[in-house]
Amino acid sequence: MTKRKLAFFILSGLILLFLIVTGFNTFTVRSKQPSPHPAKMTINQDEAVQHLSKAITFKTVSYQDRSKFDFKEFDRFITFLQESFPEVHQKLSFEKVNGYALVYKWKGSDASKNPIGLTSHYDVVPVLKGTEANWKQDPFSGAVVDGRIWGRGTLDDKIGVTGILQAVDYLLKEGYEPDRDMYFMFGFDEEIGGDEGASKIVDALKARGITFEYVLDEGGAIVEKMVPGVTQPVGVVGISEKGSATAELSIEGSGGHSSQPKDHTNIGRIASAIAKLEDTQFKGDLRGPGEDMFEFVAPEMSFGMKYVFANKAIFKPVIEKILLGQPASAALIRTTIAPTIFQAGEQYNALPEKASAIINLRIMPGDSLNEVKRFIEDTIEDDDIKVTVTGSEASKVSSVNSWQFKSIQQAARNVYRDAVIAPYLMFAGSDARQYDPVAKNTYRFLPVQITSEDLNRMHGTNEHVSIENYINAIKFYVEVIREGNKGKSVE
Structure with missing residues (x-):
């Protein structure tokens, strides 16, 4: 055999070996998506829509110049929550931290388990001067038109506040009782850093020695056509x-x-x-x-x-x-x-x-x-x-292999059965980083399915959310509370 032939056979063997190894790696890749197990639930759509629609009408605007805050609007919003969710305020403990940050505690049956926290914020960014006429509906109207709820906060992030409380209200009416303590925490200045809202909540919790298994805040969403080569929508959960x-x-x-x-x-x-x-x-x-x-x-x-x-x-x-x-x-x-x-x-x-x-x-x-x-x-x-x-440097990176992350992933799949739920790195800021000192893990996820255009509306013109998306967000919060209470013990 000539040297040329020998070299050819060696090269062919190496190429074949390369194809075998890389092909094996490809065909043995296994999905990391849990099978969906949706629970049957019927959300009172009319009531839920009415609550979010009304919430949008309160001009709880955050300004870099704090002297511009209209705290009468914030007071009116808090009163609105108390009147709209009477059972929640009757059966959960409720306190105001630093005047306007809100903390609800739902006492669980097993004190040995660390609590879980769901958080959101009810302040919104201002409407840019000169753009008011570009809105199809008034930005603080909460108008319900063509199956959509319009206004500032429908995506960022009054949808989280009313969505969480609507889910808790639903579970209370179902007679559900959590195993572990559940905290629901709502900031009022997230859009300018959260120094007087989430930060003060954390100070109070730290003084009480509370450690969360995880805290879930707004962040990534389920986005269509997000990843090349993936036909399904991809739901991204921020782990940092x-x-x-x-x-x-x-x-x-x-x-x-x-x-x-x-x-x-x-x-x-x-x-x-x-x-x-x-x-x-x-x-x-x-x-x-x-x-x-x-x-x-x-x-x-x-x-x-x-x-x-x-x-x-x-x-x-x-x-x-x-x-x-x-x-x-x-x-x-x-x-x-x-x-x-x-x-x-x-x-x-x-x-x-x-x-x-x-x-x-x-x-x-x-x-x-x-x-x-x-x-x-x-x-x-x-x-x-x-x-x-x-x-500030990046926040800590939370686990993707823990039951905590998997419970969020399962809850999302239970509602959005065709979505691929994956971790990701969040580029913007949120209140979640404030909770790092009192939580083993902090995650960031807004449970709605949207397009890239919707993402631009969060701080822009014509912010709105479909009724279907809002109802699904409520269902997700119901599921995430249930999934987080399935007997996991303190690690």
Whole structure:
């Protein structure tokens, strides 16, 4: 046998072995989706719709300037909850923390079990001035038109408040009694950070020595056409949220007349620094929550995509390159850089003595503020530019293999039987991170099936939710309470 033939047979054998191993990996991938076991329930639709519709009419708006809060509206909203859910307020303990944060406790029969907390918020973002006429229905009307409920808070996040209370009311009327204590906690300033709402609730709970098995807040939703290669809608449950930091780049130096500029002005040097950061970017790495998401989604993919992700140890560089090609998927695997403010100059013919830029960064779990600062300094290579970085690092990463996550996944599948439920990394912020000190796990999930366009309406124009989605959200909260009370003991 010639050397050429021998090399051909060796190469053919290696290719065959490669195909056998990768094919085996592909065909042995097993679904991580639990079989749905929906309970029969009939939600009083008219009453539920009426409650959410009315809730929208209260202008519980959060402003960065807290002096603009109209707390009379917040008082009216709380009174509305008490009048709309009398049985809940009669049978559960109820307290107001820091005046407007609400905590309900449903006492369970087994004190040895840690409680579960469901949380939401009833403040909403303002309607952008000048956009009011673009709304098909008044943003605070709560109008019910064509099978949809309209207004600010229908998706973010009065749907969570009334949805949870509607579910508790349903279970009370059914005679249901939980095994473990259940807490339902509603903040009033989530849209501006939750420092006076969820944070104060956590302070009170911490003082009482309470530790939750998990806390479930708003976050990911069930989104249609979310993952290439997956025909079913994908429901994403946030197991962590990225940190949010602000980097300021500033430089001071001689100004002078614009007729005699230096080769590199203050503006030019800041601009050059930003260009270097955008050209370099943080390294993408498929790890943590992003990797977990594809572990859950890959078994449901078409064969080609399944083949790639089932053998990600081999194809990881290719996968990362593909993910980095789109902003949404790139944000899943790297710390992001977004220059948002540039300040310099006052006169067209005078060189500014100062120049500065603000960059918003969303930080991956595992990356620290110090590492981010060092990366910026090493990348821009300009010792005269002062770099300061402030903000928060990513929240802790919650378990995807625990009964806690699986109970949420099961509850979602019980209502949305065709959806693929997977963990993911949340890019925005929520009150969930406030509960990290008092919870073994914190999860983020809004139990509605929506499109990418609906996501843009959450803080935008024409926010609305279909009645079907709202009823399904109530059913999910019923299911998640039941699933969380199926005899799990303290770990």
